[in-house]
Amino acid sequence: MDSDHSPSRLEPVDQHRRWLRILSILDACHWVGLTPITTNSLHVITYLSEVLAPTWKIEPLDGKVLKQSKAPYYPTLQQDVDRLIGMGLIRVDSLDIGRTDDGSSILLPRLSLESKHAEPILTTLRELPGEGDMLVFFREVVEAFSRLSDEQTLTAMSEDATYGNPAVDSGQVIDLGEWLGTEETATSHATGKIREIANGEMNPAEIIDVYVNHIACRVSHG
Secondary structure, three states, X not given: OOOOOOOOOOXXXXXXXXXXXXXXXXXXXXXXXXXXXXXXXXXXXXXHHHHOHHHHOOOOOOOEEEOOOOOOEOHHHHHHHHHHHHOOOEEEEEEEEEEOOOOOEEXXXXXXXXXXXXXXXXXXXXXXXXXXXXXXXHHHHHHHHOOOOHHHHHHHHHHOXXXXXXOOOOOOXXXXXXXXXXXXXXXXXXXXXXXXXXXXXXXXXXHHHHHHHHHHHHHHOO
């Protein structure tokens, strides 16, 4: 983006899409009342939006994700967040200290939108054909995520049909459509079964809600 926060023609289109996804997710978090949000939660919500995108007939942006012991991790997302902070579009409200998989310390910022600069971009996005549906999708994912307790969010992804696959170890890459079709993930099969059980009477938002509630139940009951 240029200094006036408009997209620069010199930047890759995929990068712009990633930036808009982050801003849209943080906007949804603000709407639900989740901000400021930890970067770990941002990675989890990003993962859910990617793996549940086929339910909404949306093409995921990232076809793969790095599996870690507690939560998915997108290296490019972390870089994008840093850039958006530098542009004044995201605000760091506080810093926590966490641990990486290898035991080293890491600073974990809690983030929220810098509305003064981000809102004009989101307003334009809402007015673009087709983008409104994307924003609604992010809100549905974030609203479903918000029903997880703080304790549940620490282990929730281990119960996701795709992320929890024991054949993929921590430190390996999970395929979300990079090599296989997006409809071929275990999560897509699981949401498809929910649709079948409901005899097609559930809309995509309800399917997402039921699926995340199912994850919460599995976490609570071991």
